Amino acid sequence: MPNKSSKLWSGRFSKKSAKLLSEFNDSLSFDKRLYKEDIEGxxxxxxxxxxxxxxxxxEASKIITTLKKIKSQIDKNGEKWxxxxxxxxxxxxxENKLSSIIGDTGRKLHTGRSRNDQVATDIRLWTRNEIKEIILLLKKLRLTIIxxxxxxxxxxxxxxxxxxxxxxxxxxxxxxxxxxxxKRDLERFTESIKRINVLPLGAGAVAGAGFKINRNLLATKLGFEKITENSIDAVSDRDFIAESLFNISLLGIHLSQWAEEMILWSTDEFNYITISDAxxxxxxxxxxxxxxxxxxxxRGKSGRFLGNLTAMLTVLKGLPMAYNKDLQEDKELIFDSVDQIKIILKITNEFLQNIKFNKExxxxxxxxxxxxxxxxxDYLTKKGIPFRSAHEITGKIIVYCIKNKKQLNNLTMDEWKRFNKEFNNDIIEKIKLESCVNTKKIHGGTAPEEVMKAVKRAEGK
Known part of the structure; x- marks a missing residue:
């Protein structure tokens, strides 16, 4: 019986692995995060x-019962385990822990399975769960904004x-x-789940399992909507990770744009917002x-997301079919981006809920x-003057105002008439800021009534 740290592939080798090989090759330090998914699979x-x-x-019952006990042990002891x-x-x-507990029965578990389809299943399960959590956090943040x-x-x-x-x-x-x-970010994450939610288990190492395992049964057990159609693609496909990293990156960029404005708005020069001391x-x-x-x-972490996305695409770009150890690099990239975007969504929500907008x-x-x-x-255009001509006239008025240190609402009617005879007393009312805003009564415009319509549309989604 192998010991609890035996290599699953040791039979082919006559020498013990070099210490440095283990340091370089081993992935338990980070893929231990997949223990729940690995046991579920x-x-x-x-x-x-x-x-x-x-x-x-x-035998199956013995294996399943023991796997559940192992999960409970890890849940309880964590790093110690x-x-x-x-x-x-x-x-x-x-697997080695399982075999150390129940012997040869445990050694039967890997029949018809490779770590290639095993890890592909694990990471799909993990990514599916995490994307769903990101979606929930996004919905909460979007509701706060609404x-x-x-x-x-x-x-x-x-x-x-x-x-x-x-x-x-x-x-x-x-x-x-x-x-x-x-909203677009939510749509992208939601649509990506159908591509994540495809079962690779049963693909084996590259050619498919040599046993008549009912893959549809496996899919049902694990909550997958579909099974993969090609065993070679199944073990090498990391499109869903690249897509998730892209979606996280674009969400991160959107929030970075917002963050840049909050930084500016919090300065004395703008003073549009007051950030809570908390x-x-x-x-x-x-x-x-x-x-x-x-x-x-x-704002800074958006660069980190882009780095992880670029790293993943670079890993994939020169890989021959099918599985290659390069793909081990996918985990730290997706783990990091998911961890960071989740805390960003949480802190952004709290930040916005505690912000003060300085309306005055x-x-x-x-x-x-x-x-x-x-x-x-626009006023002149409505009087029948071609917009391009009205634009030029207005530009000259602005030059006059700058030269004379005036704002438009300070101009006298004589000054208005000097530029065009079509100006009448109603221009004063037309250029009030409230009037300017209220005239934008178009779908998607800034008029308050249009904003409330947009709010209702957003609440309905």
Missing amino acids: SIAHAHGLSSAKVLTKK FKENQNEDIHSAI NLSKKHYKTILPGYTHLQKAQAITLGHYLLAYEQKL YATGSSMMPQKKNPDIPELI KMYKATQTGYLNATEVA
Whole structure:
């Protein structure tokens, strides 16, 4: 009987593995995270072997009962269990432990199975579960944004293009822009589950299992919707990991864009928001500092996501069929990105729920920068002047205002008439910020009533 740390492939070799080989090759230090999925997959495989008459019902029951006990031991003892059961990987650790407890019956479990289809099954189970958790966290964050949009559907602030003041918008409309990004992220994660949820178990090492194992039974046991169609592809496919890393990366970039604006908005120069003291940090040297570390870290970790995605694609790009040990690199990449995006989603939600929007400061910022210039051009266009000509006239008015240090609402009627006779007293009302915002009564526009319509649409999704 092998000891609890025997190599599963030792029969072919006449020399003990070099110590450095083990340090370089072993993966238990990180793939131990898959112990639940590995045991779940092994239990399903035992059912499959029993159904195929490879195992007796008694043997299968003994294996399954012992695997459940091993899971309970790991649940209870954690790191201690792994230290006591040092092995090449999580599959070896669990199988050797099983065999050390029930002997040769345990050694039958790997019949018709390779670590190639075993690990492919484990990582699909793990990724499926984690993506579902990300989806739940995304939904919570999206709901927070929707609620804030509803609260601030009339709050006016400058909208920016090129980081320059452009037009007046509502805060609710701004927040719903990120709701839309998160909605697309949710769709991508949700759609990806159907590609993750395909069972590779039964593919063996490369050619398929040599026993008549009912793969549909395995799929049912493990909650997979489909089974893989080709054994070569089944053990080498990591598209679902690359796709998950991409989806996480794009979500991370969306949140990084938001984080950049929160960093700017928290400065004295903007002062659009006040970050809760519970979600900010200070300086070890400068007593006055209050630093936006949360959005800064969110912004920084987007690069980490891109790095993991790039690393995964690079691993895949030159691989011949079918399984290669290079694929061991997939786990630390997906583990890290999943861990980081989950905590980012949690902290972003709490950060937003505890933020204060400085509405007066936002409104004051709309009083400079000529945010109502487009409305002047639109005013002339509605009087029958071609928009391009109206645009040119308005541009000259802006130059005049800059030269004379005036805002548009400070111009006298004589000054308006100097540029075009079509200007009348109603121009004053038309260029008020509230009027500018309210005229954007178009689907997807910033008018408060359109924002509330968008909120209702978002709540319905």
